[in-house]
Amino acid sequence: MAKGYVEINKKACKGCWYCVSVCPKKVLAEGDEANAKGFLTVTKANPDDCIGCGICALMCPDSALTVFKED
Amino acid sequence: MMKQITKIPAAIDLEKGSNDFCPGCLHSASFKIVSQTLDEMGLFDKSAYVQGVGCCANALGYIRIDTIACPHGRGCAVAGAMKRCMPDTFIMTYQGDGDLAAIGMAETMHSANRGDNITVIFVNNGIYGMTGGQLAPTTLLGARTTTTPFGRNANEHGYPMHMCELINTLEAPSYIARVTCTDPANIRKAQKCVRDAFQHQLDGKGFSFVEFISNCPTNWGMTPLQSLDHIKNVVLNEYPLGVFRDK
Numbered sequence: 001m002a003k004g005y006v007e008i009n010k011k012a013c014k015g016c017w018y019c020v021s022v023c024p025k026k027v028l029a030e031g032d033e034a035n036a037k038g039f040l041t042v043t044k045a046n047p048d049d050c051i052g053c054g055i056c057a058l059m060c061p062d063s064a065l066t067v068f069k070e071d
Numbered sequence: 072m073m074k075q076i077t078k079i080p081a082a083i084d085l086e087k088g089s090n091d092f093c094p095g096c097l098h099s100a101s102f103k104i105v106s107q108t109l110d111e112m113g114l115f116d117k118s119a120y121v122q123g124v125g126c127c128a129n130a131l132g133y134i135r136i137d138t139i140a141c142p143h144g145r146g147c148a149v150a151g152a153m154k155r156c157m158p159d160t161f162i163m164t165y166q167g168d169g170d171l172a173a174i175g176m177a178e179t180m181h182s183a184n185r186g187d188n189i190t191v192i193f194v195n196n197g198i199y200g201m202t203g204g205q206l207a208p209t210t211l212l213g214a215r216t217t218t219t220p221f222g223r224n225a226n227e228h229g230y231p232m233h234m235c236e237l238i239n240t241l242e243a244p245s246y247i248a249r250v251t252c253t254d255p256a257n258i259r260k261a262q263k264c265v266r267d268a269f270q271h272q273l274d275g276k277g278f279s280f281v282e283f284i285s286n287c288p289t290n291w292g293m294t295p296l297q298s299l300d301h302i303k304n305v306v307l308n309e310y311p312l313g314v315f316r317d318k
Protein backbone atom coordinates (compact mmCIF):
# COMPACT_ATOMS: atom_id res chain seq x y z
CA MET A 1 0.00 0.00 0.00
CA ALA A 2 1.47 3.36 -1.07
CA LYS A 3 2.23 5.90 1.67
CA GLY A 4 1.32 8.77 -0.59
CA TYR A 5 -0.78 9.72 -3.57
CA VAL A 6 -0.32 12.43 -6.17
CA GLU A 7 -3.27 13.82 -8.09
CA ILE A 8 -2.44 15.20 -11.56
CA ASN A 9 -4.48 18.05 -13.04
CA LYS A 10 -3.92 17.31 -16.73
CA LYS A 11 -5.58 20.56 -17.76
CA ALA A 12 -2.94 22.55 -15.89
CA CYS A 13 0.11 20.41 -16.73
CA LYS A 14 2.40 21.68 -19.48
CA GLY A 15 4.88 18.82 -19.70
CA CYS A 16 7.97 20.66 -18.43
CA TRP A 17 9.03 17.46 -16.57
CA TYR A 18 10.37 19.39 -13.57
CA CYS A 19 8.40 17.09 -11.28
CA VAL A 20 9.81 14.01 -13.01
CA SER A 21 13.35 15.27 -12.43
CA VAL A 22 12.89 15.80 -8.68
CA CYS A 23 10.72 12.85 -7.57
CA PRO A 24 13.00 10.77 -5.32
CA LYS A 25 11.01 7.57 -5.96
CA LYS A 26 10.65 7.80 -9.75
CA VAL A 27 6.87 7.76 -9.35
CA LEU A 28 6.33 10.29 -12.14
CA ALA A 29 7.30 9.91 -15.78
CA GLU A 30 7.11 11.84 -19.03
CA GLY A 31 3.72 11.02 -20.54
CA ASP A 32 2.66 10.88 -24.17
CA GLU A 33 -0.93 11.99 -23.71
CA ALA A 34 -1.64 15.61 -24.73
CA ASN A 35 -4.22 17.89 -23.12
CA ALA A 36 -6.58 20.28 -24.93
CA LYS A 37 -3.84 22.91 -25.26
CA GLY A 38 -1.60 20.34 -26.92
CA PHE A 39 0.87 19.98 -24.06
CA LEU A 40 2.10 16.49 -23.23
CA THR A 41 1.24 15.68 -19.65
CA VAL A 42 3.00 13.88 -16.85
CA THR A 43 2.01 10.32 -15.99
CA LYS A 44 2.64 7.90 -13.12
CA ALA A 45 5.08 5.08 -13.77
CA ASN A 46 5.26 3.70 -10.23
CA PRO A 47 2.29 5.02 -8.23
CA ASP A 48 2.78 2.46 -5.45
CA ASP A 49 6.19 3.89 -4.59
CA CYS A 50 4.88 7.37 -3.75
CA ILE A 51 5.87 8.43 -0.20
CA GLY A 52 3.83 11.63 -0.21
CA CYS A 53 6.86 13.86 0.25
CA GLY A 54 5.31 16.72 -1.74
CA ILE A 55 8.54 17.64 -3.56
CA CYS A 56 6.89 17.29 -6.97
CA ALA A 57 4.14 19.75 -6.04
CA LEU A 58 6.70 22.17 -4.60
CA MET A 59 8.60 22.08 -7.88
CA CYS A 60 5.63 22.23 -10.29
CA PRO A 61 5.41 25.86 -11.45
CA ASP A 62 1.87 25.43 -12.70
CA SER A 63 0.19 24.02 -9.58
CA ALA A 64 -0.82 20.90 -11.50
CA LEU A 65 -0.04 18.46 -8.69
CA THR A 66 -1.75 17.90 -5.35
CA VAL A 67 -0.17 15.49 -2.90
CA PHE A 68 -1.85 13.34 -0.26
CA LYS A 69 -0.04 11.51 2.51
CA GLU A 70 -1.00 8.64 4.82
CA ASP A 71 -1.79 10.22 8.18
CA MET B 72 -6.51 7.89 5.86
CA MET B 73 -4.81 10.00 3.21
CA LYS B 74 -4.49 13.66 4.13
CA GLN B 75 -3.98 16.43 1.58
CA ILE B 76 -0.61 18.07 2.23
CA THR B 77 -0.36 20.59 -0.61
CA LYS B 78 -2.75 23.35 -1.50
CA ILE B 79 -3.45 25.44 -4.60
CA PRO B 80 -3.10 29.08 -3.50
CA ALA B 81 -6.35 31.09 -3.35
CA ALA B 82 -5.02 33.64 -5.84
CA ILE B 83 -4.40 31.06 -8.57
CA ASP B 84 -7.34 30.34 -10.83
CA LEU B 85 -7.06 27.02 -12.65
CA GLU B 86 -10.64 26.85 -13.83
CA LYS B 87 -9.68 27.67 -17.39
CA GLY B 88 -6.80 25.22 -17.25
CA SER B 89 -3.29 26.61 -17.24
CA ASN B 90 -2.11 30.21 -17.46
CA ASP B 91 -0.53 31.46 -20.68
CA PHE B 92 3.14 31.13 -19.74
CA CYS B 93 5.18 28.74 -21.86
CA PRO B 94 5.90 25.25 -20.45
CA GLY B 95 8.55 25.41 -17.74
CA CYS B 96 8.53 29.21 -17.57
CA LEU B 97 9.52 30.15 -14.01
CA HIS B 98 7.16 33.14 -14.10
CA SER B 99 4.59 30.55 -13.01
CA ALA B 100 6.82 29.55 -10.11
CA SER B 101 7.33 33.09 -8.83
CA PHE B 102 3.62 33.86 -9.14
CA LYS B 103 2.90 30.70 -7.19
CA ILE B 104 5.27 31.69 -4.37
CA VAL B 105 3.77 35.18 -4.20
CA SER B 106 0.27 33.69 -4.07
CA GLN B 107 1.21 31.13 -1.41
CA THR B 108 2.73 33.86 0.73
CA LEU B 109 -0.39 36.03 0.45
CA ASP B 110 -2.37 33.03 1.76
CA GLU B 111 0.04 32.27 4.57
CA MET B 112 0.13 35.85 5.79
CA GLY B 113 -3.64 36.38 5.47
CA LEU B 114 -3.17 39.07 2.82
CA PHE B 115 -5.03 37.52 -0.09
CA ASP B 116 -8.15 39.72 0.14
CA LYS B 117 -6.27 42.80 1.35
CA SER B 118 -3.88 43.13 -1.56
CA ALA B 119 -3.61 44.72 -4.97
CA TYR B 120 -0.76 44.59 -7.41
CA VAL B 121 0.61 46.45 -10.37
CA GLN B 122 1.19 44.33 -13.40
CA GLY B 123 4.20 45.10 -15.54
CA VAL B 124 4.19 45.01 -19.32
CA GLY B 125 5.63 41.96 -21.05
CA CYS B 126 5.36 38.24 -20.43
CA CYS B 127 4.32 38.82 -16.82
CA ALA B 128 0.94 39.89 -18.25
CA ASN B 129 0.35 36.26 -19.23
CA ALA B 130 -0.86 35.83 -15.67
CA LEU B 131 -3.82 38.15 -16.20
CA GLY B 132 -7.04 36.21 -16.15
CA TYR B 133 -5.66 33.48 -13.97
CA ILE B 134 -4.74 35.49 -10.92
CA ARG B 135 -7.50 36.45 -8.48
CA ILE B 136 -5.94 39.61 -7.02
CA ASP B 137 -7.01 43.16 -7.83
CA THR B 138 -4.70 44.32 -10.59
CA ILE B 139 -3.72 47.54 -12.29
CA ALA B 140 -1.89 47.34 -15.58
CA CYS B 141 0.11 50.51 -16.10
CA PRO B 142 2.26 51.99 -18.88
CA HIS B 143 5.48 50.16 -19.56
CA GLY B 144 8.02 50.53 -16.76
CA ARG B 145 5.95 52.74 -14.48
CA GLY B 146 5.01 50.02 -11.99
CA CYS B 147 6.84 51.34 -8.95
CA ALA B 148 5.54 54.90 -9.44
CA VAL B 149 1.94 53.65 -9.70
CA ALA B 150 2.36 51.29 -6.75
CA GLY B 151 3.90 54.02 -4.61
CA ALA B 152 0.90 56.24 -5.33
CA MET B 153 -1.54 53.42 -4.58
CA LYS B 154 0.12 52.77 -1.25
CA ARG B 155 -0.10 56.45 -0.31
CA CYS B 156 -3.82 56.51 -1.17
CA MET B 157 -4.61 53.12 0.39
CA PRO B 158 -2.13 52.59 3.21
CA ASP B 159 -4.05 49.59 4.57
CA THR B 160 -3.88 47.67 1.30
CA PHE B 161 -0.93 45.41 0.68
CA ILE B 162 0.70 46.66 -2.54
CA MET B 163 3.11 44.84 -4.86
CA THR B 164 4.45 45.25 -8.33
CA TYR B 165 5.30 42.27 -10.51
CA GLN B 166 7.68 43.25 -13.30
CA GLY B 167 10.13 41.71 -15.74
CA ASP B 168 13.60 42.98 -16.58
CA GLY B 169 12.68 44.84 -19.75
CA ASP B 170 9.95 46.61 -17.81
CA LEU B 171 11.70 47.32 -14.51
CA ALA B 172 15.33 47.71 -15.55
CA ALA B 173 15.11 49.23 -19.05
CA ILE B 174 12.19 51.56 -19.66
CA GLY B 175 11.30 51.67 -15.96
CA MET B 176 14.78 52.33 -14.55
CA ALA B 177 13.98 55.90 -13.48
CA GLU B 178 10.68 55.02 -11.77
CA THR B 179 12.22 52.00 -10.05
CA MET B 180 15.25 53.85 -8.68
CA HIS B 181 13.29 56.89 -7.52
CA SER B 182 10.66 54.76 -5.83
CA ALA B 183 13.44 52.84 -4.07
CA ASN B 184 15.16 56.11 -3.18
CA ARG B 185 11.95 57.51 -1.68
CA GLY B 186 11.52 54.30 0.28
CA ASP B 187 7.97 53.81 -0.98
CA ASN B 188 6.35 51.25 1.32
CA ILE B 189 5.73 48.66 -1.43
CA THR B 190 7.06 45.24 -2.36
CA VAL B 191 8.59 44.77 -5.78
CA ILE B 192 8.80 41.32 -7.34
CA PHE B 193 11.32 41.54 -10.16
CA VAL B 194 11.61 38.63 -12.59
CA ASN B 195 14.94 38.64 -14.41
CA ASN B 196 15.32 36.22 -17.30
CA GLY B 197 17.88 38.30 -19.17
CA ILE B 198 15.78 38.83 -22.28
CA TYR B 199 12.66 40.47 -23.68
CA GLY B 200 10.43 37.39 -23.77
CA MET B 201 7.13 38.57 -25.14
CA THR B 202 8.46 40.66 -28.02
CA GLY B 203 10.58 37.82 -29.36
CA GLY B 204 13.86 37.63 -27.51
CA GLN B 205 15.64 40.99 -27.81
CA LEU B 206 18.57 42.25 -25.72
CA ALA B 207 17.63 43.41 -22.21
CA PRO B 208 19.83 45.42 -19.83
CA THR B 209 20.27 42.16 -17.89
CA THR B 210 21.36 39.98 -20.84
CA LEU B 211 24.63 38.15 -20.17
CA LEU B 212 27.78 38.99 -22.13
CA GLY B 213 28.07 36.68 -25.12
CA ALA B 214 24.38 35.80 -25.08
CA ARG B 215 22.71 35.72 -28.48
CA THR B 216 19.43 37.55 -28.79
CA THR B 217 17.51 38.66 -31.86
CA THR B 218 19.12 42.11 -31.57
CA THR B 219 22.59 40.75 -30.72
CA PRO B 220 22.81 37.84 -33.17
CA PHE B 221 26.58 37.54 -32.58
CA GLY B 222 26.22 37.71 -28.82
CA ARG B 223 26.20 40.67 -26.40
CA ASN B 224 29.49 42.48 -26.56
CA ALA B 225 30.48 44.98 -23.89
CA ASN B 226 31.98 47.53 -26.29
CA GLU B 227 28.83 47.83 -28.29
CA HIS B 228 26.06 46.93 -25.84
CA GLY B 229 27.43 47.55 -22.38
CA TYR B 230 27.46 45.16 -19.43
CA PRO B 231 24.63 43.30 -17.67
CA MET B 232 22.95 45.48 -15.06
CA HIS B 233 22.57 44.23 -11.50
CA MET B 234 19.43 45.66 -9.97
CA CYS B 235 19.85 44.35 -6.40
CA GLU B 236 23.37 45.78 -6.25
CA LEU B 237 22.25 49.12 -7.72
CA ILE B 238 19.35 49.48 -5.30
CA ASN B 239 21.68 48.46 -2.51
CA THR B 240 23.65 51.70 -3.05
CA LEU B 241 20.61 53.75 -1.92
CA GLU B 242 19.90 54.69 1.66
CA ALA B 243 16.14 54.13 1.90
CA PRO B 244 15.33 50.56 0.74
CA SER B 245 14.76 48.17 3.62
CA TYR B 246 14.88 44.68 2.10
CA ILE B 247 16.76 43.45 -0.98
CA ALA B 248 17.19 39.80 -1.99
CA ARG B 249 17.90 37.69 -5.05
CA VAL B 250 16.43 34.18 -5.32
CA THR B 251 15.68 31.51 -7.92
CA CYS B 252 13.29 28.58 -8.37
CA THR B 253 15.51 26.02 -10.06
CA ASP B 254 15.25 23.33 -7.38
CA PRO B 255 13.31 22.54 -4.19
CA ALA B 256 15.95 23.99 -1.83
CA ASN B 257 16.05 27.31 -3.66
CA ILE B 258 12.24 27.41 -3.84
CA ARG B 259 12.14 27.15 -0.04
CA LYS B 260 14.66 29.98 0.26
CA ALA B 261 12.63 32.09 -2.19
CA GLN B 262 9.48 31.48 -0.11
CA LYS B 263 11.28 32.77 2.96
CA CYS B 264 12.61 35.88 1.18
CA VAL B 265 9.17 36.78 -0.19
CA ARG B 266 7.70 36.33 3.31
CA ASP B 267 10.39 38.59 4.79
CA ALA B 268 9.87 41.21 2.09
CA PHE B 269 6.11 41.24 2.71
CA GLN B 270 6.73 41.60 6.45
CA HIS B 271 8.85 44.70 5.79
CA GLN B 272 5.88 46.34 4.10
CA LEU B 273 3.53 45.29 6.90
CA ASP B 274 5.95 46.80 9.41
CA GLY B 275 6.01 50.04 7.41
CA LYS B 276 9.74 49.83 6.80
CA GLY B 277 9.62 50.95 3.17
CA PHE B 278 10.83 49.61 -0.15
CA SER B 279 11.29 45.82 -0.31
CA PHE B 280 12.67 44.17 -3.42
CA VAL B 281 12.93 40.49 -4.40
CA GLU B 282 14.62 39.58 -7.66
CA PHE B 283 13.83 36.14 -9.11
CA ILE B 284 16.47 34.80 -11.48
CA SER B 285 14.19 33.26 -14.06
CA ASN B 286 14.31 31.53 -17.43
CA CYS B 287 12.88 31.85 -20.90
CA PRO B 288 13.15 28.41 -22.44
CA THR B 289 11.31 29.64 -25.54
CA ASN B 290 13.69 32.46 -26.46
CA TRP B 291 16.80 30.85 -24.98
CA GLY B 292 16.16 27.95 -27.38
CA MET B 293 16.30 25.34 -24.64
CA THR B 294 14.06 22.71 -23.11
CA PRO B 295 12.71 23.69 -19.69
CA LEU B 296 15.13 21.33 -17.91
CA GLN B 297 18.10 22.63 -19.93
CA SER B 298 17.13 26.18 -18.98
CA LEU B 299 17.31 25.30 -15.27
CA ASP B 300 20.82 23.90 -15.76
CA HIS B 301 21.77 27.08 -17.64
CA ILE B 302 20.65 29.19 -14.69
CA LYS B 303 22.62 27.05 -12.23
CA ASN B 304 25.78 26.74 -14.33
CA VAL B 305 25.96 30.13 -16.05
CA VAL B 306 23.46 32.81 -14.98
CA LEU B 307 24.10 32.55 -11.24
CA ASN B 308 27.80 33.28 -11.80
CA GLU B 309 26.76 36.74 -13.00
CA TYR B 310 23.87 37.18 -10.57
CA PRO B 311 24.77 35.71 -7.18
CA LEU B 312 21.86 34.80 -4.90
CA GLY B 313 21.42 36.07 -1.40
CA VAL B 314 19.95 38.68 0.91
CA PHE B 315 21.68 42.01 0.22
CA ARG B 316 19.88 44.02 2.89
CA ASP B 317 17.48 43.27 5.74
CA LYS B 318 17.03 46.35 7.92
Ligand code: SF4
Nearest residue numbers: 023050051053054056
Ligand atom coordinates in the same frame (compact mmCIF):
# COMPACT_ATOMS: atom_id res chain seq x y z
S1 SF4 C 1 4.93 13.06 -3.42
FE1 SF4 C 1 7.15 12.61 -3.51
S2 SF4 C 1 7.27 10.43 -4.00
FE2 SF4 C 1 5.17 11.07 -4.46
S3 SF4 C 1 5.23 11.59 -6.66
FE3 SF4 C 1 5.61 13.48 -5.54
S4 SF4 C 1 7.83 13.61 -5.39
FE4 SF4 C 1 7.35 11.51 -5.96
Ligand code: SF4
Nearest residue numbers: 013014016017019060
Ligand atom coordinates in the same frame (compact mmCIF):
# COMPACT_ATOMS: atom_id res chain seq x y z
S1 SF4 D 1 6.08 20.02 -13.10
FE1 SF4 D 1 3.88 20.40 -13.27
S2 SF4 D 1 3.57 21.23 -15.35
FE2 SF4 D 1 5.64 20.30 -15.27
S3 SF4 D 1 5.30 18.18 -16.02
FE3 SF4 D 1 5.15 18.12 -13.79
S4 SF4 D 1 2.96 18.38 -13.36
FE4 SF4 D 1 3.28 19.01 -15.46
Ligand code: SF4
Nearest residue numbers: 092093096126200287
Ligand atom coordinates in the same frame (compact mmCIF):
# COMPACT_ATOMS: atom_id res chain seq x y z
S1 SF4 E 1 8.36 33.81 -23.80
FE1 SF4 E 1 9.84 33.29 -22.19
S2 SF4 E 1 9.34 34.58 -20.42
FE2 SF4 E 1 7.60 34.65 -21.86
S3 SF4 E 1 6.17 33.08 -21.09
FE3 SF4 E 1 7.46 32.12 -22.65
S4 SF4 E 1 9.20 31.24 -21.53
FE4 SF4 E 1 8.18 32.70 -20.16
